[in-house]
Structure formats: C-alpha cells, structure tokens
Amino acid sequence: MTIYGNAISGNCHKVKFVCDRLGIPYRWVEVDLSKGETRTSAFLAMNPAGQVPTVMFDDGRPLAQSNAIMQYLAEGSDLIPTDAFDRALMNQWLFWEQYSHETAIAVRRYYAHILKKPDGEIDPSLIEKGKRALGVMEGHLAARQYFVGEKLTLADLALVAYTRLSHEAGFDLAEFPAVKDWVRRIERDLGLNS
CATH class of the missing domain: 3.40.30.10 (Glutaredoxin)
Incomplete structure (x- = not known):
C-alpha cells in the first residue's frame, strides 16, 4: 500500500x-x-x-x-467500536471533525502557519469558529477520557490530528484544559512526541 x-x-x-x-x-x-x-x-x-x-x-x-x-x-480492529450505537457516535464525531473542526482550525493554521499571512489578512471568523469547536470538545471531554466509550477510537485519531497543532493556528489550549489533557493522552496512546 x-x-x-x-x-x-x-x-x-x-x-x-x-x-x-x-x-x-x-x-x-x-x-x-x-x-x-x-x-x-x-x-x-x-x-x-x-x-x-x-x-x-x-x-x-x-x-x-x-x-x-x-x-x-x-475495519475489524479495536479502533472501531463493536456496538452499533457507539460506531454511530464515532461516525458522528468523524463527520463533525470534517465539517465543524477542520474547516476552522486547519484552515486558519494553513493561512497563519503555512502561508505566514498576518492576522489582518485572515478571516477573523475562523478564530471564533475554532474556539466554538474547541469549546464543544471541552464540554464533551469534561466527564470522559475519550470521545466514544472508554477507549481510543477513530474519533480520537481524527480529532487529535489538527487539535494537537492548533497552537500553529493561534489557539491556546490552556483555555481548554480537558482538551489539552486529552491531546496529551492520545499522543501517549499513539506514541507521538508533543
């Protein structure tokens, strides 16, 4: 492959x-x-x-x-829940990641970090949209360790990809302590360096 x-x-x-x-x-x-x-x-x-x-x-x-x-x-691994409802929840977060999370955090990161555009040339609504997405994650993670069930799933892998780089988009995860802890947990689970 x-x-x-x-x-x-x-x-x-x-x-x-x-x-x-x-x-x-x-x-x-x-x-x-x-x-x-x-x-x-x-x-x-x-x-x-x-x-x-x-x-x-x-x-x-x-x-x-x-x-x-x-x-x-x-498919068939422990990254996809066996319970049908938990699988649907995982998919819910996968769809949300592409529609509500990636479209703010990844897009702002691209302009700010990759293209090196000054803040004045970047759509200011991306900060508000990104903070709203991080706020949704913060609320969800306040009482749990992972996005679905009690273990790592594809929902966590999808969401951590850009969240762990959100500082490059101008977001401070110190404002979202549950998200910050979750990022560190997933990075540990995946053996990634911070």
Whole structure:
C-alpha cells in the first residue's frame, strides 16, 4: 500500500496514525502541494478531486478522503467500536471533525502557519469558529477520557490530528484544559512526541 500524502497535513497524519497504531505496512510518497503535484494527470487519474491523502492499494485500487481511508484500514480492529450505537457516535464525531473542526482550525493554521499571512489578512471568523469547536470538545471531554466509550477510537485519531497543532493556528489550549489533557493522552496512546 502506498500513501500519497503531505507531511504538514493533519488529514494525512490521520491515515499514518491508523497504520502505525495497527502495524499496517505502507510506503509514503510525499506530495508537494505547492508544486501542483496533486494536479498532474497521473495523480488525477488516482484521485479526480486532486487531494491528499490518497492511498493506492497493491491491487491497483485507490481510495481517498482521510476518514474513509481510516475506516477501511481499521475495519475489524479495536479502533472501531463493536456496538452499533457507539460506531454511530464515532461516525458522528468523524463527520463533525470534517465539517465543524477542520474547516476552522486547519484552515486558519494553513493561512497563519503555512502561508505566514498576518492576522489582518485572515478571516477573523475562523478564530471564533475554532474556539466554538474547541469549546464543544471541552464540554464533551469534561466527564470522559475519550470521545466514544472508554477507549481510543477513530474519533480520537481524527480529532487529535489538527487539535494537537492548533497552537500553529493561534489557539491556546490552556483555555481548554480537558482538551489539552486529552491531546496529551492520545499522543501517549499513539506514541507521538508533543
């Protein structure tokens, strides 16, 4: 299996987290977004949307979208709850991550940290939206260790990818102590360095 990804992308980190946690072997191909490498005819033949991560399996089948890739790779593992309702809760958080979390925190990180734009050139609503997302997480984590049930699931892996980098977007996790503790817990569970 080959992962076409970019090392600065939290969405790409999510796929790597699953592979590393489950011991799934892979080859990483770094894709330089700034050079238009997702817009080549070869890349678009794998993923017409021209996005990373994209996985190419050894049998020639491609798969895109980080959360879809994660679910496929983790099928039958302890990262996906066996209880149907808990699986639905996990999916609830996976959808929320892409719609409400990533669209603020990852987008602001891209402008502030990657493109190095000054605050005055970045949509100010991204801070409010990101703080609202972190506030939702704070409330949910106030009485629990993980997002679903009592153990690590794909919901945690998806949400930690950009949350652990939120300082690069201008967010201070000291304002969200339950989230900050959760990030450290998930990083420990995954064997990541802070």
